Amino acid sequence: MIAPVKIVGIGEGLPKLIVTNKMMEQIVDTSDEWIVQRTGIKQRYILTDDTTVSISVEASKKAIEKAGLSVRDIQLVIASTIASTDRVPTLAGSVQRELGISDCPAFDVSAGCTGFIYGLVTAASLMDTLQLDNALVLAGEGISKHIDWADRSTCVLFGDGAGAIVLRRSSEGSIHYPVLMGKSDEENVLTIKNKDDDTPWYRYPSEQNTKLVMKGREVFTFASEVLADTITLLKEKCKDKPFTKIIPHQANSRIIEYVARITGFKQDQFFINLSKFANTSSASILLALWDAYTQRWLAPGDRIALIGFGSGLTWGGVVIDWTLE
Numbered sequence: 001m002i003a004p005v006k007i008v009g010i011g012e013g014l015p016k017l018i019v020t021n022k023m024m025e026q027i028v029d030t031s032d033e034w035i036v037q038r039t040g041i042k043q044r045y046i047l048t049d050d051t052t053v054s055i056s057v058e059a060s061k062k063a064i065e066k067a068g069l070s071v072r073d074i075q076l077v078i079a080s081t082i083a084s085t086d087r088v089p090t091l092a093g094s095v096q097r098e099l100g101i102s103d104c105p106a107f108d109v110s111a112g113c114t115g116f117i118y119g120l121v122t123a124a125s126l127m128d129t130l131q132l133d134n135a136l137v138l139a140g141e142g143i144s145k146h147i148d149w150a151d152r153s154t155c156v157l158f159g160d161g162a163g164a165i166v167l168r169r170s171s172e173g174s175i176h177y178p179v180l181m182g183k184s185d186e187e188n189v190l191t192i193k194n195k196d197d198d199t200p201w202y203r204y205p206s207e208q209n210t211k212l213v214m215k216g217r218e219v220f221t222f223a224s225e226v227l228a229d230t231i232t233l234l235k236e237k238c239k240d241k242p243f244t245k246i247i248p249h250q251a252n253s254r255i256i257e258y259v260a261r262i263t264g265f266k267q268d269q270f271f272i273n274l275s276k277f278a279n280t281s282s283a284s285i286l287l288a289l290w291d292a293y294t295q296r297w298l299a300p301g302d303r304i305a306l307i308g309f310g311s312g313l314t315w316g317g318v319v320i321d322w323t324l325e
């Protein structure tokens, strides 16, 4: 157990616009059949006049309401994002302002698609260190702003979205066996470069690509390896009471199907909802958790593993005893 805390509220926030694969056919040379076969994705939500902050606020508000708390009860806000509305203030700070959350520690974590796992473990640990009662942990991503919409090999894969949970101190802890890991991305398999803005003292030689660039096959191999390794490691750690369900980062259904085969789990032990949302980076595990909860795929008493992997390169997981009715 990381700390004596449990999840008491959960919520989601989504942009208004749904972009189907048929709509993608209008903007790049692709087909619904190719996208579904190679990825499992059927549609994605994309920001228009909504923002990463506005969908994160919506998710956070729902999670706080579900927890039966008021914004005055929140004593820590951690947001994970690689694609917030502003560089400054932080996403956590913007959510704090928009919701009127009282003065408390509020900051962002950035660990690619693994960001929510990093945020969750950090929040649970800080709640213990600072002796806090309630924390808001959210993930909000507006990754559509960083996509090259002319690159068919990446633009069909991603979507925008936000999710949030509330953690509360409780005598029986429900978050166990944290695994946080990272290694250098030697081959630049997944990057979103900053713009090299000139200063009065330096003129940069050339404009670099500031959109998402990905080496799909290399990422597929990395993702499959670390997802399988983390499942095996967590399985080893909780032999006494094994987890029976897995909610992985939602990048590609083929990654999940392959990992299910090599780790000996059944396909239906993995929750997959990327057909609806595509890859929403660090929001994906939260959106899957919310969907699994509202569809009653999760029930109180279930022991589940949440596992993320992504740019950085990063990966990580936790085991949770689900208690929310």
Ligand code: ACO
Pocket (backbone or CB within 6 Å): 029, 030, 031, 034, 035, 038, 039, 113, 152, 153, 154, 156, 157, 190, 214, 216, 217, 219, 220, 223, 249, 251, 252, 279, 281, 309, 310, 311
């Ligand atoms: N529509 C139609 N054809 C396409 C598309 C598209 N959207 N994109 C690529 N193609 C073509 C390619 O041009 C290529 O054509 P060619 O054979 O004539 O050259 C062909 O399809 C095969 O391309 P590959 O890249 O080899 O296709 P692959 O089977 O590897 O699938 C994919 C590509 C889906 C990106 C796969 O590599 C993948 O899922 N990788 C993992 C990436 C991932 O999940 N990233 C998520 C972000 S990172 C993260 O969350 C950890």
